[in-house]
Amino acid sequence: MRILVTGGAGFIGSQYVRSILSADPAASITVFDKLTYSGVEANLAPVANHPGYTFVRGDICDVDAVDQVMAGHDAVVHFAAESHVDRSIAGAGPFVMTNVVGTQVLLDAARKHGVGRFLHVSTDEVYGSITEGSWTEDWPLAPNSPYSSSKAGSDLLALAYHRTHGMDVVVTRCSNNYGPYQFPEKVIPLFTTNLIDGKRVPLYGDGGNIRDWLHVSDHCRGIDLALRKGRSGQVYNIGGGVELTNKELTGLLLDAAGAGWDMVDHVQDRKGHDLRYSLDITKIREELGYEPQVTFEEGLASTIAWYRENRAWWEPLKVKAAQES
Structure with missing residues (x-):
């Protein structure tokens, strides 16, 4: 199977590409990536010599290139x-263009060329916020940020191509990912790298917001199961089953760094900050045999170790991001 992976130089995309190519000498993957601030071609260096690997730089909104x-x-x-909520609050335009229009361009091209399966990777944030219980795949969408609204739009568009045109479309919705190669604007790599450098970390509000944490390798296993075995026209939730408040997570990161709460700045809460995310993964477990394999304790420790050992990867990215902000 010849697979086109969009955004394959990003955090989750590159994990997927590395996992597939490293496991299968006969695999064939083309990575199509614009290499924006969070896309790093070096993320793919471990598999760059694989005979089935091809990299093409391009924009998913470019009809001819796609x-x-x-x-x-x-x-x-x-x-x-x-994908960064704070950036979407500052300016929603790029999110609508990339997430909605870019998805439409891809769907049209896939339909034109008779591509078999189109797997659209989405987020639990499209469901909004939930006080208790967990979202199933048929839960109404109620996104609260420009980012999550744009992802909800792309989800609906992908599913509409299945219903209208009969395309073989599958949608996955994941909880918060963590792991190596994550751009250091997200909470775990941001806090980890700041603390490595003896810098303070910013905690939104009272830190009471709750997230379900999923190791990126577990997420990519779930994606590949959905690609190869999922039912056409279906949505599959992929969660990690580890719910923590942001304050609890901050405490774990402080302990790992040998730092105290005096290193924390309590900053004004994010606008429209969702209180709690929680995914029900019964469907993907029962239909496809998915189960998270990386414990949070093991995954967090290995992630922190990776950032400690790979300053040459993240330091230039933080410098560049600071210059552009």
Whole structure:
């Protein structure tokens, strides 16, 4: 199967590409990535010499470029997205263009070229916020940020192509990912790298917001199960089953760094900050045999160790991000 992976130089996309190519000498993957601030081609260096690996730089909103790269592929795994909530609050335009229009361009090209399966990678944030219990896949969408609204729009668009055109579309929705190669604007790599450098960390509000944490390798296993075995037209939640308040997570990161709460700045809460996310993963467990394999204790320790050992990867990214902000 020849797979086109959009956003394959990003955090989750590159994990997926590395996992597939390192496990299968006969695998064939084309990575299509614009290499924006969070796309790093070096993320793919471990598999760059794989005979089935091809990298093409391009924008998913570029109709001609997408048409050209789509030809000859059997499946699409669509990661490419603007994903940082704070950036979407500051300016929603790039999120609508990339997440909604870019997805439409890809769907049109996949339909034109007769691509078999189109797997659209989404987020639990499309459901909004939940006080108790967990979201099932048929839960109404109620996004609260420009980012999550744009992802909800792309989800609905992908599913509409299945219903309208009969395309083989599957949507996955994940909880908060963590692991190596995550751009250091997200909470775990931001706090970890700040503390490595003896810098303070910013905690939104009272830190009471709750998130379900999923190791990126578990997420990518779930994606591949959905790609190969999922039912067409279906949505599959992929969660980690570890719920922590942001304050609890901060405490774990402080302990790992040997730092105290005096290193924490309590900053004004994010606008429209969702209180709690929680995914019910019964469907993917029962239909596809998915189960998270990385414990949070093990995953967090290995992630922190990776950032300690890979300053040459993250330090230039933080410098560049500071210069652009």
